[in-house]
Amino acid sequence: MSGAPSHTVAPRWLGLWPAVMLTLFFLAPFGIMLAVSVAKRDASGFYEWGFDPGSYARFMSAFFAKVMAVSLSVSLAAAAICVALAFPFTVFLASLGHRMQTLVLVVLLSVLALSEVIIGFSLSTLLSQTAGIGNLFHWLGLIDAPRAYTPSLFALITGLCYIGFPFAVLVLYPPVSRLDPEIVEAARVMGASGPSAFFGVIVPNLRGAIMGAFILVFVFTLGSYLLPQLLGRSEHWTLSVHITDQAVYQSNLPFAAAMSVFLMLVALALVGLASLAGRDKGAA
Amino acid sequence: MTELRIDGLTKNFGSFKALDNVSLDIPSGKFVCLLGPSGCGKTTLLRLIAGLEEPSAGRVLVGGQDQTRVPTHKRGMGMVFQSLALFPHLDVAENIAYPLAIRGGDKATRAARAAELLDLVRLPGMGARRIHQLSGGQRQRVAIARGLSINPKVFLLDEPLSALDASLREHMQIELRQIQQSLGVTTIVVTHDQQEALTMADLVIVMKDGVIQQAGAPMEVYHNPANAFVAGFIGTTNLMPCTVADGAIQVLGQRIPVTEGDRIGVASGPAHLSVRPEHVILTSEAEGIPAEVNFVRDLGESRHVLMLVDGHEITAQMPPGTGAAALRPGDRVGLSFRPGQRVVVA
Numbered sequence: 001m002s003g004a005p006s007h008t009v010a011p012r013w014l015g016l017w018p019a020v021m022l023t024l025f026f027l028a029p030f031g032i033m034l035a036v037s038v039a040k041r042d043a044s045g046f047y048e049w050g051f052d053p054g055s056y057a058r059f060m061s062a063f064f065a066k067v068m069a070v071s072l073s074v075s076l077a078a079a080a081i082c083v084a085l086a087f088p089f090t091v092f093l094a095s096l097g098h099r100m101q102t103l104v105l106v107v108l109l110s111v112l113a114l115s116e117v118i119i120g121f122s123l124s125t126l127l128s129q130t131a132g133i134g135n136l137f138h139w140l141g142l143i144d145a146p147r148a149y150t151p152s153l154f155a156l157i158t159g160l161c162y163i164g165f166p167f168a169v170l171v172l173y174p175p176v177s178r179l180d181p182e183i184v185e186a187a188r189v190m191g192a193s194g195p196s197a198f199f200g201v202i203v204p205n206l207r208g209a210i211m212g213a214f215i216l217v218f219v220f221t222l223g224s225y226l227l228p229q230l231l232g233r234s235e236h237w238t239l240s241v242h243i244t245d246q247a248v249y250q251s252n253l254p255f256a257a258a259m260s261v262f263l264m265l266v267a268l269a270l271v272g273l274a275s276l277a278g279r280d281k282g283a284a
Numbered sequence: 285m286t287e288l289r290i291d292g293l294t295k296n297f298g299s300f301k302a303l304d305n306v307s308l309d310i311p312s313g314k315f316v317c318l319l320g321p322s323g324c325g326k327t328t329l330l331r332l333i334a335g336l337e338e339p340s341a342g343r344v345l346v347g348g349q350d351q352t353r354v355p356t357h358k359r360g361m362g363m364v365f366q367s368l369a370l371f372p373h374l375d376v377a378e379n380i381a382y383p384l385a386i387r388g389g390d391k392a393t394r395a396a397r398a399a400e401l402l403d404l405v406r407l408p409g410m411g412a413r414r415i416h417q418l419s420g421g422q423r424q425r426v427a428i429a430r431g432l433s434i435n436p437k438v439f440l441l442d443e444p445l446s447a448l449d450a451s452l453r454e455h456m457q458i459e460l461r462q463i464q465q466s467l468g469v470t471t472i473v474v475t476h477d478q479q480e481a482l483t484m485a486d487l488v489i490v491m492k493d494g495v496i497q498q499a500g501a502p503m504e505v506y507h508n509p510a511n512a513f514v515a516g517f518i519g520t521t522n523l524m525p526c527t528v529a530d531g532a533i534q535v536l537g538q539r540i541p542v543t544e545g546d547r548i549g550v551a552s553g554p555a556h557l558s559v560r561p562e563h564v565i566l567t568s569e570a571e572g573i574p575a576e577v578n579f580v581r582d583l584g585e586s587r588h589v590l591m592l593v594d595g596h597e598i599t600a601q602m603p604p605g606t607g608a609a610a611l612r613p614g615d616r617v618g619l620s621f622r623p624g625q626r627v628v629v630a
Contacts, residue, residue: 189335189359
């Protein structure tokens with residue numbers, strides 16, 4: 001009889017393509033970064049190959065521990081707020097008519113076309129004392145005098161959420177729109193009020209998708225280095241800002257690389273934890 | 285007592301009238317089948333009773349109380365959905381006890397009730413299974429158990445058995461009927477399968493285009509259809525245009541005098557004659573209405589002879605071992621309709 005079926009869709013060597021790409025654009029640069037992180041800093045501005053763990057040692061300080069904590073809390077807060085807004089929004093979106101859904105998704109996608117710089121400057125204008133919403137609040141009689149809302153932690157998180165929201169919706173939309181509407185109706189008939197059907201049936205059934213959106217926004221905002229400088233105070237500067245500072249302005253590439261490696265390890269650990277928590281008990 | 289009253293219920297979807305002024309009285313503890321082709325409004329009627337849709341006009345009364353404006357989750361109904369809609373994130377026992385959990389029932393009560401219902405639907409000890417570990421028939425039973433867990437005022441089922449294969453479906457029809465009788469719960473099942481309706485129901489309600497065509501006991505609807513649509517939809521029948529005049533039926537160029545037992549629903553004028561295949565008698569060509577055999581279908585337990593008369597196809601059902609065995613396509617025969625078994629409808 002004939003051997004293994006030979007009519008596969010794609011030839012097997014095509015599987016090498018992603019492997020080559022991954023090596024070329026991820027593993028190799030990461031290797032270089034690892035090597036640089038233990039290289040010796042050259043006072044003239046670059047580095048010499050070698051093994052010097054000094055960069056890592058310098059990082060183990062109270063100052064950078066605080067920076068790390070700020071980075072993580074800012075990103076976690078942005079991700080949590082984003083998902084908390086995006087999930088009910090997506091559930092509502094999926095209940096709309098087909099044309100309306102397409103329209104809203106197109107508008108959301110167009111937000112992705114805006115660069116971080118434009119978003120940052122727009123928000124800093126909108127929240128400023130001279131031209132911002134403070135004037136509107138003053139005019140409405142809510143506050144005594146126009147005031148600035150930037151730079152502040154609030155402005156920073158608002159900016160990060162503005163960027164993260166479309167991503168969260170795009171991750172949530174496919175599973176939310178695939179959820180059997182009869183499951184929700186079943187809960188309703190069996191005595192669940194609107195909120196209890198939402199939290200008791202919709203949320204647990206989409207736990208994986210919610211975690212996925214959370215992780216995406218978290219990782220995405222963790223790498224943001226423009227918005228913290230535009231909208232935040234110096235104490236809100238994230239690790240990414242300090243990495244940029246070290247690499248570009250202080251010309252200390254080994255230290256920048258060491259911080260990057262550390263940030264990546266911490267991010268990986270958190271993503272691992274989150275996906276473990278998001279694993280669905282029912283899924284086989 | 286939880287009798288159900290539907291009073292002038294109308295539902296429009298835009299310009300489409302899904303349900304048109306439907307009124308109905310369902311006595312407590314009855315098993316009712318809403319029967320009709322797809323798009324006839326039967327599912328809409330069920331969803332209106334459950335409160336999943338708002339009526340455009342009319343009222344729903346359960347146990348004498350107006351429920352029309354009561355939100356779904358406060359109606360105390362049990363329901364089995366077409367997709368079953370079991371919760372994949374809960375195990376079997378948690379699914380069944382969900383309506384109790386929502387109402388704040390404690391853990392021990394929930395576990396006891398789930399076990400009790402699992403016994404009722406013959407799945408003892410399956411409470412800890414996940415939904416994806418169950419077969420189609422087992423999921424069906426879990427959905428039924430979940431629908432019954434709060435002792436619902438009315439038990440609603442939307443095409444509950446349509447996803448099962450034929451033999452399992454027949455088995456579940458009988459089982460569902462037995463469960464309903466043991467509990468005495470008022471039950472409404474939506475189905476497009478007339479055999480399912482005849483097997484299970486106390487009361488069959490035939491619907492078409494959002495209007496009730498006939499409501500009655502299964503055998504009444506079967507033997508005494510209200511109109512040509514009901515006659516054609518329930519069971520298999522031969523339906524022929526005819527005219528009624530002077531105590532006789534004029535059909536296929538013959539004048540047949542009405543005899544005792546014939547059910548003549550039209551006093552005079554044009555109508556339809558309905559005769560079940562088992563009441564079509566084959567004779568020699570010389571007697572009866574001349575016909576030509578078109579096809580013979582042998583089903584073992586019976587034999588169907590399909591004939592053409594004046595362009596109308598007439599089917600006769602013969603018991604095995606009768607003369608029909610020798611019939612071949614092209615043979616010429618005579619046919620007549622058994623006296624007392626002729627039904628004339630509008």
